[in-house]
Amino acid sequence: MISRILIILGMVGLFMIFLPIITNFHESQNLRELAVNYVEGSVNELNTPNIVTSVVVTYRGLDTLGEVTVLFLATVGVGLLLKRRNGKQVRRPVSELLQTTSSFLFALIIMLGVYIFTHGHLTPGGGFQGGVVIASGFLLMMLSNVNVKINRTVLHVVESFSGTIYVLTGVVGLVLTIGFLNPKFLPLGDFGHLFSACAIPVIYSFIGLKVGSELTNILDTMGGE
Amino acid sequence: MMISTLILGITLLLIGIYAMLTRKNLIRIVIGFSIADTGTHIIIVSLGYIKGRTAPIIDGAVDAANAVQRVVDPIPSALVLTAIVIGLAVTALMLSFVVEMHRKKKSLSIDDYQELKW
Numbered sequence: 001m002i003s004r005i006l007i008i009l010g011m012v013g014l015f016m017i018f019l020p021i022i023t024n025f026h027e028s029q030n031l032r033e034l035a036v037n038y039v040e041g042s043v044n045e046l047n048t049p050n051i052v053t054s055v056v057v058t059y060r061g062l063d064t065l066g067e068v069t070v071l072f073l074a075t076v077g078v079g080l081l082l083k084r085r086n087g088k089q090v091r092r093p094v095s096e097l098l099q100t101t102s103s104f105l106f107a108l109i110i111m112l113g114v115y116i117f118t119h120g121h122l123t124p125g126g127g128f129q130g131g132v133v134i135a136s137g138f139l140l141m142m143l144s145n146v147n148v149k150i151n152r153t154v155l156h157v158v159e160s161f162s163g164t165i166y167v168l169t170g171v172v173g174l175v176l177t178i179g180f181l182n183p184k185f186l187p188l189g190d191f192g193h194l195f196s197a198c199a200i201p202v203i204y205s206f207i208g209l210k211v212g213s214e215l216t217n218i219l220d221t222m223g224g225e
Numbered sequence: 226m227m228i229s230t231l232i233l234g235i236t237l238l239l240i241g242i243y244a245m246l247t248r249k250n251l252i253r254i255v256i257g258f259s260i261a262d263t264g265t266h267i268i269i270v271s272l273g274y275i276k277g278r279t280a281p282i283i284d285g286a287v288d289a290a291n292a293v294q295r296v297v298d299p300i301p302s303a304l305v306l307t308a309i310v311i312g313l314a315v316t317a318l319m320l321s322f323v324v325e326m327h328r329k330k331k332s333l334s335i336d337d338y339q340e341l342k343w
Contacts, residue, residue, distance in 0.1 A: 007246045011239060018235045021268070025228050028275055028298075035298045042299075043283060043292055051281035051296065055303040067307040074314035081321040124282060128310045211310060218317045222324075 047188045048121045048197040056126065057200050057207075061170070061181035068210060072163065075214045082221045094145060102144035109137030117208030121197040127204040131211025138216045142223050150220050155213050162209040169203050230271040237264030251323045251333050255316060262312040266305045273301030 031039065042054035056064050116123075117130030141148045173182035183203060189196025241261025245254050274297050279286055281299040288295075323333070330337055 004247075007243070010246070011243055014239060014242060015235075018238070022228065022231060022235065025231055027227055031275070031293060031296075031298055035300055036293050038299055039281065039293050039296060049283035051283070051292075051299040052302045052306065055299050056306060060300075060303060063304075064307060067311055070311050071314045074311075074318045077318045078321045081318075081325045124280065126306070128306060132310060132313070215310075215314070218314065222317065222321065 046183070046197055046200065047191050048200055049191070050121050050123065050126070053121045053126050053200060053204065054197075057203050058181065058183055061203075064207070065167070065170070065181070068163070068166070068207060071211065071214055072159075075159075075217050078218050078221050098144050102140055106137050106141050109140065110134055113137065113208070113212065117205050118201060119194065120204040120208070121200045122194070127207030128211055130208040131213075131215060134208070134212035135215035135219060139219050142219060150216065152217075152220065155217050155220070158209055159213040159217065162206040162213070166203060166206045166210065169199060169206070173199070227271050227274050227276070230274075231268060234264045234267030234271060237261070237267065240264070249334050249336060251326065251335060252320075254335070255319045255323065258319065259312070259316055262308075262316075266308060266312075269301045269305050269308075273298035 038055055038059055039051055041059070042048045042051045046054050046058060048054040113130045113132075113134035115130075116125035116133055117127045120126030120130065138150065142150075169183075170181040173185060174180045176185040181203070183197075183199035186199045186202070188198060194201070238261050241257045241259070241264055244257030244260065248254055248257060278295055278297045281287075281292075281296040281302065283292060286295075326338065327333055332338075
């Protein structure tokens with residue numbers, strides 16, 4: 001009984017905390033100064049049409065490195081908690097129709113994922129979204145195919161490799177330009193082309209590979225249960 | 226207009242926290258966390274929205290010269306973009322904890338786990 005009262009009191013208190021956000025809310029008419037800087041810098045200095053990408057990869061690059069680290073730690077946690085079991089599951093054999101169609105779709109989904117993260121600086125999308133699309137392709141294979149075996153060594157190698165390259169690219173930026181994760185050591189290129197926007201597509205591709213392999217790893221471990 | 230989205234986000238956040246506090250089933254606590262997570266995303270995105278503007282991507286709809294007058298705030302979008310993926314991974318981690326706990330005690334009720342209670 002007393003806990004219920006405490007919970008209700010806590011909820012009312014939380015609501016009072018959030019109330020000023022609602023009462024003081026006024027629709028902004030213009031961008032804030034920081035956002036204006038980011039938009040102008042992204043267009044003029046980085047040649048990146050997708051402004052969100054330039055914020056994620058360059059202006060807030062250190063944040064993104066932290067987020068990738070959190071993702072890595074979550075993957076390690078899942079792997080530690082759910083140790084691989086060799087219990088054979090008894091499942092119905094898959095019909096040929098499902099098997100063929102899912103293999104066909106798998107290739108297309110992986111291709112879409114790679115497209116999304118290599119074109120992250122031009123179109124909506126990027127490393128995180130592309131990685132999730134790739135992991136969804138692997139999920140389709142795990143759900144539809146009995147005999148699918150994911151090579152965990154390859155997954156781990158891809159994951160560590162892309163993570164290391166991501167940090168090394170940041171260090172290269174530190175050595176050749178003015179700051180860590182600064183992508184300006186590669187040429188600017190033409191606005192709106194695939195090979196442009198300094199090193200942003202390179203960094204985002206490695207983030208995409210890393211996110212994709214990590215999420216596939218999580219799915220693989222959880223699917224073994 | 227955006228105030229309704231803001232209220233929706235705060236409502237979702239409060240529902241999620243209430244679910245985490247009152248539910249006894251571990252899976253439902255994880256679901257409550259997910260709902261609160263989504264509510265936070267909606268709050269952040271609604272704070273960056275500007276009426277009548279479009280996504281911060283230079284293309285046919287937005288030309289590079291007057292992009293500042295045409296796009297919404299890109300920073301909340303960038304923060305939420307990564308937060309969604311992190312939320313997914315953290316939910317997976319919480320579910321693995323649930324699986325491991327269920328393996329130890331064969332129970333999903335939070336009342337059966339008293340070790341850390343005071």
